[in-house]
Amino acid sequence: MASSSKPLPRCHESLKELAKELKMEVPHRYVQEQREPTFVSSGSLPLPSIPVIDMNDLIKIVLGSDDAVDELNKLRSVCHEWGIFQLVNHGVDKLLVEKMKEAMVEFFQIPEEEKLRYKLKEGEYEGYGQTILHDQDQKLQRLAMTLFHLIGQAVDIDKQEMSDVFEDGMQSVRMTYYPPCPKPDLVIGLTPHSDAAGITILLQVNDIEGLQVKKDGIWIPVNFLPNAFVVNVGDVLEIMSNGAYNSIEHRATVHATKERISLAMFFNPKFQADVGPAKSLLKNTRNPPLYKTLVMEQYLKEFFSGKLNGKTFLKKMKIENEEACET
Numbered sequence: 084m085a086s087s088s089k090p091l092p093r094c095h096e097s098l099k100e101l102a103k104e105l106k107m108e109v110p111h112r113y114v115q116e117q118r119e120p121t122f123v124s125s126g127s128l129p130l131p132s133i134p135v136i137d138m139n140d141l142i143k144i145v146l147g148s149d150d151a152v153d154e155l156n157k158l159r160s161v162c163h164e165w166g167i168f169q170l171v172n173h174g175v176d177k178l179l180v181e182k183m184k185e186a187m188v189e190f191f192q193i194p195e196e197e198k199l200r201y202k203l204k205e206g207e208y209e210g211y212g213q214t215i216l217h218d219q220d221q222k223l224q225r226l227a228m229t230l231f232h233l234i235g236q237a238v239d240i241d242k243q244e245m246s247d248v249f250e251d252g253m254q255s256v257r258m259t260y261y262p263p264c265p266k267p268d269l270v271i272g273l274t275p276h277s278d279a280a281g282i283t284i285l286l287q288v289n290d291i292e293g294l295q296v297k298k299d300g301i302w303i304p305v306n307f308l309p310n311a312f313v314v315n316v317g318d319v320l321e322i323m324s325n326g327a328y329n330s331i332e333h334r335a336t337v338h339a340t341k342e343r344i345s346l347a348m349f350f351n352p353k354f355q356a357d358v359g360p361a362k363s364l365l366k367n368t369r370n371p372p373l374y375k376t377l378v379m380e381q382y383l384k385e386f387f388s389g390k391l392n393g394k395t396f397l398k399k400m401k402i403e404n405e406e407a408c409e410t
């Protein structure tokens with residue numbers, strides 16, 4: 084699943100095929116007239132780095148250690164201020180991650196006709212999803228569930244409520260191939276958006292950077308740490324936390340001469356779960372709900388009925404002041 088459709092028009096040729104045909108000109112339909120500029124570091128203004136969360140430290144909380152409170156506080160402030168972090172020591176075997184990456188590179192080399200078998204339906208993405216994750220699936224789900232519990236605990240959402248929403252929830256994958264583009268400054272690889280999911284775990288398959296996140300109105304490139312998973316806070320967590328967390332708006336750029344491949348794994352609530360401010364949180368904090376509640380099925384329908392456009396869908400989920408007075 085995930086945040087859908089770039090404003091790029093749907094076209095029958097694949098991006099890889101198109102890239103082969105490209106000489107020096109970018110077809111007009113791919114040109115982004117008004118791309119917001121990227122942060123440029125200088126001596127006095129170094130590139131802000133995405134916070135790092137160490138799973139080994141977080142695990143102490145799961146084990147019930149009292150001296151791990153700082154780690155939980157760090158997780159809360161990172162999810163609030165950034166909505167993205169690099170997770171190190173995540174426990175997923177390095178070799179298996181390498182295998183997944185190799186499988187993805189191979190996937191993008193298979194003939195187009197064969198690849199079409201995996202293509203997502205119209206109205207979803209111009210990317211491909213498939214079960215390359217097979218071997219890793221359970222480990223990744225367990226990791227995601229542990230993160231959900233900790234992220235919930237950090238803002239006073241009951242563990243049981245997180246389990247009720249996310250245990251055996253929907254998981255989906257998007258692999259995206261970004262072909263080299265002779266004029267990278269003119270195009271955007273993936274339109275700015277936040278993910279509809281609870282969390283997204285992102286992997287970059289080769290070492291070509293391209294992910295950028297919007298922090299305090301500025302687009303910052305993400306330098307992936309070796310062996311780390313980049314974890315995005317999605318809209319569902321912003322809603323469940325009643326705004327204590329912020330989903331991260333991100334986009335992807337393309338490289339002038341090199342292809343880039345990314346894998347986004349989306350961890351979502353169950354189809355029947357309510358997506359709304361967590362009941363235990365509202366009770367524990369006595370705050371009024373700032374977002375509406377929709378059943379996940381309906382939430383997804385509404386999300387995918389619009390175009391990818393920053394965090395506009397989330398705005399629609401917000402309860403306006405007058406509505407709040409009525410409830």
Ligand SMILES: O=C(O)CCC(=O)C(=O)O
Pocket residue numbers: 085086257259273278285293294333334335344345346347
């Ligand atoms: O390619 C990337 O690094 C980002 C991918 C992404 O944001 C997505 O698939 O939703």
